[in-house]
Structures are given as structure tokens and as C-alpha cells.
Amino acid sequence: MSVIYQRVALIGLGLIASSMAHAMRRGGLVGEIVGTARSAETRDIAREVGFCDRIVDTAAEAAEGADLVVLAVPVGAMGAVAQEIGPVLKAGATVTDVGSVKRAVIDAVAPHLPAGVHFIPGHPLAGTEHSGPRSGFAELYDNRWCILVPNGAEEVATQRLCSLWQSMGANVEMMDADHHDLVLAVTSHAPHLIAYTMVGVADDLGRVTDTEVINYSAAGFRDFTRIAASDPTMWRDVFLTNKDATLEILGRFTEELFALQRAIRTGDGDHLFDYFTRTRAIRRGIIEAGQDTDAPDFGRSVKHD
Amino acid sequence: MSVIYQRVALIGLGLIASSMAHAMRRGGLVGEIVGTARSAETRDIAREVGFCDRIVDTAAEAAEGADLVVLAVPVGAMGAVAQEIGPVLKAGATVTDVGSVKRAVIDAVAPHLPAGVHFIPGHPLAGTEHSGPRSGFAELYDNRWCILVPNGAEEVATQRLCSLWQSMGANVEMMDADHHDLVLAVTSHAPHLIAYTMVGVADDLGRVTDTEVINYSAAGFRDFTRIAASDPTMWRDVFLTNKDATLEILGRFTEELFALQRAIRTGDGDHLFDYFTRTRAIRRGIIEAGQDTDAPDFGRSVKHD
Numbered sequence: 173m174s175v176i177y178q179r180v181a182l183i184g185l186g187l188i189a190s191s192m193a194h195a196m197r198r199g200g201l202v203g204e205i206v207g208t209a210r211s212a213e214t215r216d217i218a219r220e221v222g223f224c225d226r227i228v229d230t231a232a233e234a235a236e237g238a239d240l241v242v243l244a245v246p247v248g249a250m251g252a253v254a255q256e257i258g259p260v261l262k263a264g265a266t267v268t269d270v271g272s273v274k275r276a277v278i279d280a281v282a283p284h285l286p287a288g289v290h291f292i293p294g295h296p297l298a299g300t301e302h303s304g305p306r307s308g309f310a311e312l313y314d315n316r317w318c319i320l321v322p323n324g325a326e327e328v329a330t331q332r333l334c335s336l337w338q339s340m341g342a343n344v345e346m347m348d349a350d351h352h353d354l355v356l357a358v359t360s361h362a363p364h365l366i367a368y369t370m371v372g373v374a375d376d377l378g379r380v381t382d383t384e385v386i387n388y389s390a391a392g393f394r395d396f397t398r399i400a401a402s403d404p405t406m407w408r409d410v411f412l413t414n415k416d417a418t419l420e421i422l423g424r425f426t427e428e429l430f431a432l433q434r435a436i437r438t439g440d441g442d443h444l445f446d447y448f449t450r451t452r453a454i455r456r457g458i459i460e461a462g463q464d465t466d467a468p469d470f471g472r473s474v475k476h477d
Numbered sequence: 478m479s480v481i482y483q484r485v486a487l488i489g490l491g492l493i494a495s496s497m498a499h500a501m502r503r504g505g506l507v508g509e510i511v512g513t514a515r516s517a518e519t520r521d522i523a524r525e526v527g528f529c530d531r532i533v534d535t536a537a538e539a540a541e542g543a544d545l546v547v548l549a550v551p552v553g554a555m556g557a558v559a560q561e562i563g564p565v566l567k568a569g570a571t572v573t574d575v576g577s578v579k580r581a582v583i584d585a586v587a588p589h590l591p592a593g594v595h596f597i598p599g600h601p602l603a604g605t606e607h608s609g610p611r612s613g614f615a616e617l618y619d620n621r622w623c624i625l626v627p628n629g630a631e632e633v634a635t636q637r638l639c640s641l642w643q644s645m646g647a648n649v650e651m652m653d654a655d656h657h658d659l660v661l662a663v664t665s666h667a668p669h670l671i672a673y674t675m676v677g678v679a680d681d682l683g684r685v686t687d688t689e690v691i692n693y694s695a696a697g698f699r700d701f702t703r704i705a706a707s708d709p710t711m712w713r714d715v716f717l718t719n720k721d722a723t724l725e726i727l728g729r730f731t732e733e734l735f736a737l738q739r740a741i742r743t744g745d746g747d748h749l750f751d752y753f754t755r756t757r758a759i760r761r762g763i764i765e766a767g768q769d770t771d772a773p774d775f776g777r778s779v780k781h782d
Contacts, residue, residue, distance in 0.1 A: 248746075297693050301760065317692055345692070355689050358679050359698040365741075366671055369734045371756040373726065374663050376733075384660050386762045387622055387650070388602050393664040395700040401760035404753035411741045411749055421678065422738055426731065428681075429674045433727055436670075436716045441553075444716055448709035451676040455606065455706035457691045 176336045177266075178203040181234040183253055184244035185209040185218045185227075186403070187299060188270045190308025192242065193223040195340035198310040202336075208234040209305070210245075218305045236260040240336070243269035243281070248409035251280035258284040266290040266329050272356060272406070274321050274349040276413035290329035293321040295352065296342060297360075301401040314341035321349045357417035361410055362425060365418065367399035368407075481641045482571075483508040486539040488558055489549035490514040490523045490532075491708070492604060493575045495613025497547065498528040500645035503615040507641075513539040514610070515550075523610045541565040545638070548574035548586070553714035556585030563589040571595040571634050577661060577711070579626050579654040581718035595634035598626040600657065601647060602665075606706040619646035626654045662722035666715055667730060670723065672704035673712075 180202045182189040189207070196202045207224035208231055209215050215227050228234050235241045235257035243250050250269060261267065267289055271277045274293050285291050298316040300307065318337040322330045334344045347355075374385045374393065385393070411418055435443040485507045487494040494512070501507045512529035513536055514520050524532050533539050540546045540562035548555050555574060566572065572594055576582045579598050590596050603621040605612065623642040627635045639649045652660075679690050679698065690698070716723055740748040 319693070355693055358682060359690055359693050362678075363675055363698045363701050365737060366675060366734070368753055368756050369737055370668055370671060370730060371759050372752060373667075373729050373733050375755065375759055376729070377663060377726075385664055386759070388624070388660055388664050393668045395704060396668050397756070397760040399700060400753070400756040402753075404750050404757065407753050408746050408749040412744055412746055415741055415744075419738060419741060421682075422734070424678050424681070425675060426734070428678050429671070429727070429731070432670060432674055433724060436720055436724060439717055439720075441713050441717055444713040445709050447677060448673055448705070448707075448712050450680065451673050451702070451705040452709070454676050454680055454691070455702040 175203050176201050176332060176339065177240040179238045179240075180205050181238035181241045182207040182224065182244060183209075183231045183234055183242065183257070185214050185224075185305045186244060187303050187307045187312075188296065189242060189244035190218070190221070190223050190305050191298075191310070191312035192244075192270075192308075192340065194308050194310035195313055196336075197223070199339045201339050202240075206234045206238065210249075214305055221305055223305075223308065231256045232260050235265075237262055239265055240333070241265060241267045243267065243271070243277075246405045246409045247271040247273050247277060247280075247413050248405075250277050251284070254281040254284035258286060261286060261289050263288040264290075266292060266333055268292050268294045268320075268333055270294060270296055272360065272410045273414040274319075274352045278321070278323060278349055290325045291323065292325045292330055292333050293323060293349070294333070294337070295319045295321075295356070296337070298342075299402070301398050303403040303406075311341070313337070316342050318342040318344050319347050319352055320344055321352060322346055323349065353414050354417045357414055357421045361414055361418045362421040364399055364402065364407060365411065365422065366425070367396040370396050371400040480508050481506050481637060481644065482545040484543045484545075485510050486543035486546045487512040487529065487549060488514075488536045488539055488546065488562070490519050490529075490610045491549065492608050492612040492617075493601065494547060494549035495523070495526070495528050495610050496603075496615065496617035497549075497575075497613075497645065499613050499615035500618055501641075502528070504644045506644050507545075511539045511543065515554075519610055526610055528610075528613065536561045537565050540570075542567055544570055545641070546570060546572045548572065548576070548582075551710045551714045552576040552578050552582060552585075552718050553710075555582050556589070559586040559589035563591060566591060566594050568593040569595075571597060571638055573597050573599045573625075573638055575599060575601055577665065577715045578719040579624075579657045583626070583628060583654055595630045596628065597630045597635055597638050598628060598654070599638070599642070600624045600626075600661070601642070603647075604707070606703050608708040608711075616646070618642070621647050623647040623649050624652050624657055625649055626657060627651055628654065658719050659722045662719055662726045666719055666723045667726040669704055669707065669712060670716065670727065671730070672701040675701050676705040 185207050193205050205224045206226045207218055208228050218224060219227050231253050243253055245253055267285060269277050277293050282291055296313055296318040298312050337344050490512050498510050510529045511531045512523055513533050520532050523529060536558050548558055550558055574582050582598050587596055601618055601623040603617050642649050
């Protein structure tokens with residue numbers, strides 16, 4: 173495979189950026205990877221793990237001379253990074269990001285980028301509950317989706333970024349920023365807030381001791397705790413910057429939850445049964461779309477006879 | 478290992494009962510397993526898979542002469558089964574169940590059992606999103622918890638049932654019925670209802686097409702769909718029979734969710750960050766308690782470098 177970008181700058185070195193570095197190296201997709209992170213500790217760990225060719229101290233140093241700059245910092249920090257790197261970006265460079273919200277990133281970043289730089293926001297739909305430079309691995313994007321928001325960028329530049337993501341294993345879809353934010357509010361942002369809430373409620377209940385909640389969490393709650401273990405800074409920024417869509421979906425959620433609570437209270441078993449039967453079909457669709465395994469319990473430490 | 482019960486009757490042949498059969502055979506724990514199910518199709522499949530020594534047509538036939546009778550039918554069906562088998566139970570036999578709710582099962586079953594029969598309700602905290610006689614496997618209970626509710630039963634009978642569960646791989650805990658129902662409302666029943674609701678909301682949103690919701694579900698939503706794919710009949714009965722505890726927890730949940738929604742609306746990032754940081758600790762506790770793996774994304778088809 174030939175080199176797609178000569179020099180790539182990763183700004184922010186958490187799970188997403190480090191996994192990109194591993195995946196780019198796996199495929200021999202880029203000439204050189206330069207990385208930076210705000211914290212000296214993160215930079216030291218990244219040097220130790222060694223997934224970049226060079227680690228530098230500032231975003232401006234990393235971005236200077238890069239053909240592709242990847243903003244992999246929390247959404248709330250992107251504006252300041254864009255302001256710092258804007259003056260040093262080389263003409264014809266591409267700037268992209270990996271934030272979970274797209275409209276707010278465009279509003280924060282675009283004003284700081286000079287003419288002649290291609291800005292193509294992106295969002296790889298992959299992750300684990302782990303974060304930081306030690307958590308990355310090359311296979312994170314294999315067969316996952318990456319959404320790109322061309323936002324008027326030149327076709328050639330967009331295709332080049334698209335081909336990088338495909339070569340890292342991902343399927344690429346183009347989407348409008350607002351539509352992205354609504355779809356993600358449904359599939360990711362609202363579910364995360366709900367999981368955070370339920371885990372918080374369990375933590376609050378003094379009558380149910382910690383050990384009990386933990387020991388007896390084999391059922392649904394365990395999956396909620398995995399979701400709720402995600403990076404707090406990242407998620408704070410997601411909710412603050414995708415406010416409208418998230419609140420709209422949560423409004424719908426609350427309305428439906430009240431209807432089911434009423435069915436429980438009044439003993440309306442048919443309503444519950446019909447509702448639960450309908451939701452099974454969505455799961456079937458996800459497995460058929462290849463986005464999850466059909467193995468029971470996600471294949472957690474079980475073997476079949 | 479010596480035989481713990483000579484003859485075991487499994488009434489209901491879904492995931493839980495068939496996994497018990499596989500686990501009992503793995504350990505050579507019982508002399509003979511007799512199974513029955515209400516539907517002829519289920520009985521035929523169970524014969525084909527072959528996890529019982531004999532499949533009979535009625536609960537009474539299965540229970541007659543059995544040393545241990547396991548009620549593995551939906552909670553709402555247990556009273557009728559108890560009424561059917563009560564007259565044929567042999568003196569000194571033990572009756573247990575595997576229902577997700579304990580107070581309602583005691584109320585429905587106990588009145589039908591003759592004196593001289595030991596009734597020890599139980600609840601193995603294990604499962605997958607699959608159901609039916611083909612879905613069972615011997616390892617389902619390995620290192621999972623099984624809660625027993627002795628409810629005044631004789632110590633010797635309780636210890637014998639306890640030893641069966643331990644030999645099937647489970648850790649056993651004794652608990653009062655009402656406390657069980659509250660703990661499970663927190664760790665399982667409320668999370669399931671919430672997952673069902675969120676999946677239902679996604680399904681309703683005409684503006685977000687099915688394919689999008691399915692393709693882009695890599696994040697939290699995918700875990701919700703797994704939970705929401707569980708057996709509709711079983712869950713209908715859980716909510717109808719653990720009504721008070723579930724509604725109480727859902728009330729707390731809604732209260733907390735409203736507080737977080739307000740924080741999003743007013744842009745209170747500190748509140749969100751603090752809340753999300755606190756929930757991370759619970760996840761850590763679950764991993765330390767050995768009830769889940771630390772592998773990213775549950776070890777779903779990813780390999781580490």
C-alpha cells in the first residue's frame with residue numbers, strides 16, 4: 173500500500189489517536205507520525221509506548237509542516253488548539269478531528285483556519301471504556317464506521333482522508349453536521365447519559381450496599397457501568413456541545429419511560445409484552461449489519477458445548 | 478464428585494434450565510434429569526439436543542418421584558405449575574425456582590406445596606440475551622452468583638441445594654426475599670426497563686432511519702439493544718411482580734436524570750464532570766470483584782498489540 177500522507181500530526185494522544193497511530197503503522201499508510209499532548213505525563217507515556225515517530229511539546233510544533241493534522245482533544249478544547257495551529261499550517265494541509273459532535277467543532281475550529289487549508293471534520297464510531305495513550309490498538313477501527321463531514325471541502329482532499337480511514341479498516345460515510353449530531357444523540361449521547369444516571373442512582377442507594385450492587389450486577393447493570401466508565405471530560409463536552417439534540421431525545425425517552433411505568437403500575441401486561449417484542453427486532457438488525465456478535469453475553473468468558 | 482440429587486425434574490426448558498442440565502452433567506451431580514415444557518415444540522427440541530435423560534409431557538409426570546424440582550417457567554406461570562405438581566410431590570423432596578423475583582414467587586407457590594416438602598426459592602444471576610432450549614451451555618453459572626432464599630426451610634435441605642449450585646460453578650448467597658427484590662430492582666430490573674425504553678425511542682424516530690441507527694450503534698446503544706433483546710414474557714412478569722421496588726428505583730432514576738438534564742441545559746459542566754467521575758469508580762469495583770472482564774469493549778473481536 174502506498175503512503176497516503178507524508179507527515180501526520182496527532183494532537184491529543186488518547187485512545188482514539190493512539191489507535192490511529194497503531195493502525196496507520198500496521199498499514200504503512202503514512203511517512204511520519206508526530207504526536208503531542210497537553211500533559212507532560214501523557215507525552216512521556218506515548219514516548220515509552222512508542223507509537224509515534226516523534227513527540228513534541230506543543231500543538232504548533234506538531235502541526236508545522238504536517239500534511240494531515242488530527243485534532244483528537246475533547247470537543248471543548250478544539251477551538252483553542254485551532255487558534256494555536258492556524259498560523260503555522262502549511263498550504264494544502266488537511267485538518268480533521270475525531271470529536272463526537274460535529275456542528276460545535278465546525279463553529280469552534282473553522283474561523284481559525286487559513287484559506288488553502290482543507291477542513292474535513294470526522295468521527296470514528298469506535299471506542300472502549302478505556303482511555304489514555306496506553307489503551308490504543310491497531311484493530312479498533314476494523315469494520316467500524318467513520319463519519320466524515322465534508323462541509324464544502326474539495327473533493328480530492330476529502331477522498332484522500334476517506335482512503336486513510338478505509339485503509340485503517342473503517343467503513344466511511346459522508347454526512348451533514350446537523351444530521352450527524354441528531355443520529356449520535358440517539359445512538360450514543362442519550363444512552364450514555366442514561367447509563368451514567370442509572371449507575372449514579374445505584375451508588376446513592378445507601379440501603380443497597382456497594383458490595384451487593386457490585387456482586388449481583390451480572391444482569392443489565394454491568395453493561396451500564398461499562399458505558400458509564402467512559403472518559404468524563406470527553407462526555408461533559410459532548411453534552412454541553414450537542415445540547416439541543418440530546419435534550420430532545422431525552423425528552424422523548426422520558427415520555428416513553430413514563431408510559432411504561434404507568435403500564436407497570438396499572439398491571440397492563442399486554443402493553444409491556446408488545447413493547448419488549450418490538451425492541452428485539454432492532455437487536456436482530458444490528459447483528460445482521462455486522463456491527464456486533466451474536467455470541468451470548470458478548471462472548472464474555474463462556475464456551476459452548 | 479458424588480451425586481447430590483438422585484432425580485431432578487426441570488419444569489420449563491429454556492436458557493436457565495438447559496444450562497443447569499449441561500452443568501449438572503458436566504459435574505456428574507445428579508442421577509437422572511427429567512424435563513418438561515408446556516410447548517410440544519420446546520420438548521421436541523430438548524429431545525433433539527439431548528440434555529435431559531427423559532422428556533415428559535406434563536409437569537406432574539416430571540415432578541412425581543423427583544428429589545429436586547426446579548421451576549424454570551416465567552414468574553407469572555409458577556403458581557399454576559405449583560398447583561399441578563403439589564399433589565404428586567414425594568415427601569422430603571425439595572422444590573426450588575429460578576425466577577428473577579422472589580416475594581411474588583413465594584406468594585404464588587408456597588400455598589400449593591404439601592407439608593414435608595422443602596421449598597427454597599432461588600435466583601441464579603446469569604443469562605444471555607438468548608432464550609430457549611438450544612441456548613444453554615454448561616459454563617453459564619461459572620463464577621456467577623446464585624441467591625437462595627431459605628425462607629424458613631430446613632438447614633440440611635438448604636445446604637444440599639447450595640452444594641448443587643456451587644458444584645455447577647456458582648457462588649451462593651443467602652438473602653431475604655424482599656431485600657433480594659430491591660437489590661435486583663437496582664441492578665437488573667430498572668436497567669432492563671430503561672434499555673427497552675431507549676431502544677423503543679430509537680425505533681420511533683422516523684427522521685433517523687433504521688439503517689443509520691443500526692450502522693452507527695457502535696457506542697452505548699449497542700449494549701442497550703443486547704439488554705432489550707431479552708425474553709419478553711419473562712420481563713413482562715418481572716415488572717408486574719416486582720412492581721413496587723422497580724417503580725421506586727425508576728422514580729429515583731427520573732429525579733437524577735432531570736438534574737443532569739438541567740445541568741446540560743444550563744451549561745453546568747462541573748456538575749456533569751463530577752457526576753461522571755464518580756460513576757467510574759463503580760465500574761472499577763465490578764472488575765475487582767471478578768464479575769466482568771477488563772478487556773476493552775468486552776473483548777469483542779479485538780486483539781491487542
